[in-house]
Amino acid sequence: MSFLYQFFGFLLRELCLLVDNYGVALILLTLIARIVMLPMSIKQQKSSAKMQRLQSKVRKIQQQYAGDQKKIQEETQALYAQEGTNPMNMGCLPLLLQLPIIYGLLGAIYHPLQYVLNISSQDVNALTEALKNIVEISSKNSRLVEMQIIEHIGELTGVVSPDVINKISSFDFSFLGLSLGQVPSIKQPSVLWLIPILSFVSQLATSLFMYVRQKESNPEMAKNPSMGCMTFGMPLFSLYFTFQFPIGIGVYWIASSVIAFVQTVVLNSVFSPKKATTKLLIEETIERRSKEENLKKVAEIKNKQD
Numbered sequence: 001m002s003f004l005y006q007f008f009g010f011l012l013r014e015l016c017l018l019v020d021n022y023g024v025a026l027i028l029l030t031l032i033a034r035i036v037m038l039p040m041s042i043k044q045q046k047s048s049a050k051m052q053r054l055q056s057k058v059r060k061i062q063q064q065y066a067g068d069q070k071k072i073q074e075e076t077q078a079l080y081a082q083e084g085t086n087p088m089n090m091g092c093l094p095l096l097l098q099l100p101i102i103y104g105l106l107g108a109i110y111h112p113l114q115y116v117l118n119i120s121s122q123d124v125n126a127l128t129e130a131l132k133n134i135v136e137i138s139s140k141n142s143r144l145v146e147m148q149i150i151e152h153i154g155e156l157t158g159v160v161s162p163d164v165i166n167k168i169s170s171f172d173f174s175f176l177g178l179s180l181g182q183v184p185s186i187k188q189p190s191v192l193w194l195i196p197i198l199s200f201v202s203q204l205a206t207s208l209f210m211y212v213r214q215k216e217s218n219p220e221m222a223k224n225p226s227m228g229c230m231t232f233g234m235p236l237f238s239l240y241f242t243f244q245f246p247i248g249i250g251v252y253w254i255a256s257s258v259i260a261f262v263q264t265v266v267l268n269s270v271f272s273p274k275k276a277t278t279k280l281l282i283e284e285t286i287e288r289r290s291k292e293e294n295l296k297k298v299a300e301i302k303n304k305q306d
Contacts, residue, residue, distance in 0.1 A: 004100060005107030009115025012108050016116070016171075023175020023251055026105070030255040033101050034263065040097075041263060102249065109180060109248040112173055113146045119167070123160045124149075130159040144246070147173065147181025180248035195250035196242040202257035204235040206264060213268055 008029070015025035058076055065071040113119045113127075127149045131137065134152055137145060149156065153168045173180055184192035211231045238257070242250040 001103055001107055004104035005111060005115045008101075008104030009108040009112075009118075013116050013118075021175070022171075022173050022180060023248075026175070026180075026248060026251050027255040029105075030252050031259060034256070034259045037097060038263070041267060102252070105249060105252055106245065109246050110143050111146050112171075112181075113149065113168065117167055117171060119164060123164050126159050127156055130156050144181050144183070147179065147246070150181070151179065175248075175251060178247060180251065181246045183246055184243055184250075186243050192247055195247045195254070196239050199242045199250050199253045199257065200235050200239040202254050202261065203238040204232075206257055206261040207231045207234055209261065209264060 011029055011032075012022070012025050015028050016022055019025055019028065057079055061075045061079065062072055065075060108115045113124050114121060124146065128137075128145050131145065131149055131152060134155055135148060137148075150168060150171075150173055153165060157165055178192065178195075182192055184190065184196055208231065238253060242253055
């Protein structure tokens, strides 16, 4: 994953130089990632509207072949193929695209000396060995060695060149007074708990909004138990997730949820299911009439030739 670490380390470094704040740089990087994925989100919104339009046809299939689940599945799949849509492709891809971002951020946050400040591995190893004389490094905190070097850099002078020491000392890896390399502990309440809590609340707001919209547009789908699991499952996963990693990842997760919520509200307003469905019906009507006109013209030409 080093190529991802280097790429996101480079982006964070350039954004830090621009705004002079590591936490703000993380938020800006999140915003950039969301903008990149915006066309996919718009496409997903349109696909959702198309699926809602097909629900009446799906219900007719279920009524016609009641009791024959195999036939219902076959006819439903045939309907989706005919309409050129696939409900399985609607929700997972945006989440999968976030994984490289999370992995890249993890590497950049765990190893800021190497990937953000471009300090050589030899110097990092020398500082790590010297750090062992100051603090105990165990398997639990081994991932945070570079963050510990930053916190104890004043005690490590003479280990590497003064230029490297000054480079580390002058770079601020905190946000709102919190070191972004710290990991909140479930067993030990602290101010770091604020990050997982905000992550949970921001994710819950998005999930509840989507659930309400789904209930309004498709009441039958909203009754599906899986909808309830997704509504509360993702926020709970977010809460657990942000307790396992440095708060820098939590800051990314919160920013991502807040931006996603705003994006969802705007897209549902601009590309509302009712408007999108009406537009689709108009486009399909125009296309059908165009085909009918072409068939008539072909028939007239044949009649003249006969």
